[in-house]
Amino acid sequence: MTITIEKKYIAIPINNHAVSKKLCFWEEAPDRELVMDFDCKLDAVKPQYVSYIDVSRYRGKTLICDSVPHMEFTLTQCDEKALDGLYREEYRPMVHFTPQIGWLNDPNGMICYHGVYHMFYQYNPCGTEWGNMHWGHAVSRDLLHWEEKDIALFPDEMGTMYSGSAIEDLGNVTGLGTGETGPMLLFYTAAGDRTLLSAGKCRTQCLAYSNDGGETFVKYRGNPILGKVESYNRDPKIVWVEEIGKYLMALYLAEDRYGLFTSENLLDWSLLQELRIANESECPDLYCFRLSGKSYWVLIGASDKYLVGVFKGGRFVPQTQERQLCYSPFNYAGQSFSGMQDGRVIRMTWEKLKMPCVRVPNQMSIPMEMKLRAGEMGCYLTAYPIAEISQLYADTQELVGQRLEAPIELPLERAAYDIRLITEYGAGMTLELFGHTLRIDTQENCVAFGKLRIPISGDRERVDIRVIADSCSLEVFADEGRFYATLYAVCDYNLPYLRLTAQENGTLLKTLTCHRLASIHGEVENV
Known part of the structure; x- marks a missing residue:
């Protein structure tokens, strides 16, 4: 079928029990260029609900669309989502963030930027199962009430948008800023070979930036900022480490190994060291505490196994053995907010619950304040609901x-x-x-x-x-x-x-x- 994009969304009828199909979109041109493809449980006969795919970037263009395997269907367009009973559905969480519709997993790019909390997250707008990774986006002024914004990052020819982090480039060391405030930087993994559009590509670390407070993002034209290190390297967490006077990227490599990379300009990265967290993988987070006048850093993985350490001689030196914070398989991939002006370490995790709510199967955790405490067996981490x-x-x-x-x-x-x-x-x-x-x-x-x-x-x-x-x-x-x-x-x-x-x-x-x-x-x- 052929469709000329005139509105913000295309509406796709979905049934969670249907067979998954791949929808492909080509731009009508002499060489019929593929511009987008994604998997969804398209159902033109008896859909359960409608998913809304933002196609505003193709407005005015004529696209050719087909499904694999082929089936007969029609697509409608709209500028507003029709979501009757939104947030009042049976089993919809009452005090936990959930997107309006679609799959959510890892929190990404958590940042407090000039008084506004930005939460990005792994997001599939095409259905309620994992896949088609975008970066969803929501904002808040109190960490409790969230306003869902437009999608921040879309899949491209380098891959789908896997997890990462965000910081403000206060000194404009990247040279990407155009205003009086530092640009907001998103660091993410481009997961190649997950779509037809990115076939044959590997996983690399990339950068996007915003000069309008997070309303819109531009992908850095020099991407990737870090090429393939190992086949499954992903989930960059970026922090400034005063002890070494450089920015540091914690990156998952493979098995239970993480790499620490350093940079002075946030664009060029060099390997500093590798670390292991036994029986851990993915989604590193790294944050600092002051305890008894000394700086301690926590390196923690997706399943909440962590090391407490210090930077000494320009390297991270663990001071404890691996410790466990969370004792549940339903918590995963916790990430802390950068840019906190009050000195607190606040984080949220993905709670992978498979809820019976038709529109959303997962939720984010209650925001938690993290603290480091001293005990007889050394320092340990705590997580507790925020005072707000x-x-x-x-x-x-x-x-x-x-x-x-x-x-x-x-x-x-x-x-x-x-x-x-x-x-x-x-x-x-x-x-x-x-x-x-x-x-x-x-x-x-x-x-x-x-x-x-x-x-x-x-x-x-x-x-x-x-x-x-x-x-x-x-x-x-x-x-x-x-x-x-x-x-x-x-x-x-x-x-x-x-x-x-x-x-x-x-x-x-x-x-x-x-x-x-x-x-x-x-x-x-x-x-």
């Missing part, structure tokens, strides 16, 4: 200083909740929440949920458990964030209560606080 979450508190129930002689039950509404439980470290107990049971086992020093086990305490002095409950998840933080996990739990609102039962009568409940959270979709401030 209190802005969502709608009402509160609280119990203080009670001896548990019988089960305690609190009525709940169909809403998200922030719950904190502090008890003496004695007998175990169970916490039932919307039909799901967390078993607090002090004999094994863990919170048990099915087969998952989350440590409770580093010193076994008290039980301190915090739970953020949303439509399809329970985020559990123990010992003020020393241990945490996201649990896939579809809340059953037929069972609207919290019930706490102690294994031994007389167990001291120090505090039980239950905050109902207002939905972030109530009123979203435009940024």
Whole structure:
């Protein structure tokens, strides 16, 4: 079929149960040049929903479109998405970011740029399964309420847009800035050979930049800034390291190996060293803390295994063995925000839940503040919900200083909740929440949920458990964030209560606080 692009989107009818097809678009020209191809579960007979593909960059051009395997279909165009009941769908998360429609995974390019938080993310606008990687984009002023923006990075002849990071080029060392403020730089992996358009290409590290505050991005014409190092190298994280006076790129190489590269101009990179994080891979993050007047750096991988180290003699020198922060397979690829003016380290992770919501299967985590603490066995990392979450508190129930002689039950509404439980470290107990049971086992020093086990305490002095409950998840933080996990739990609102039962009568409940959270979709401030 032939289509002349006159509007912003083409609307594609999708059914998650249909067979995947490849849609190919050629520009009508003497040599019929391929300009775009992607995989989708196209269904012209009985679609479940419509995906919207931004084709504004082809406005005014006539494209030829066909599917492989071939089928009969039509495409319509529109300037606005028709999404009835948006953010009110069954199982849509109430306090976690999700795109309007489509697949989401790794957070990318997290940056606070002149008072606005920018969150980019791996995004498939063509359906609710992984593939066709773009960089989605959302902005916020409080890290809680997000406004979804236009797609920032589209696949091209170098590949699909894999994960990466963002910084502000404060000194304009790249020479790409045109204004009084430094340009916003996006560093990403171009994943070659994932599309027909990028057939035969390898994975390389590339750069895009914006001189209008992140409204639009231009890909650097000198890409790639780092060619192939190893076959699967990907996910560049860029930071400034004062101790060596250079920019540093942490890059996943292969197996459990990461490479550290340095640059003075953010364009030319040289290998500094290689490091291993046992049983870890992908999506490195790197951030600095001051502890007892000394700078410590945390290098952490996608599954939250991390090293604490220092820069000494121009190299990263680990000071600890590998440690584990998260104890769940549902958290992945955490990334921290650059440009934080208040000195905090804030990060978010992808929560890969396979939710039953038709339009979106995954969500981002609650933003967490990261801290480095000193312990008897050396430094360790903590992750805890940001203080700003209190802005969502709608009402509160609280119990203080009670001896548990019988089960305690609190009525709940169909809403998200922030719950904190502090008890003496004695007998175990169970916490039932919307039909799901967390078993607090002090004999094994863990919170048990099915087969998952989350440590409770580093010193076994008290039980301190915090739970953020949303439509399809329970985020559990123990010992003020020393241990945490996201649990896939579809809340059953037929069972609207919290019930706490102690294994031994007389167990001291120090505090039980239950905050109902207002939905972030109530009123979203435009940024």
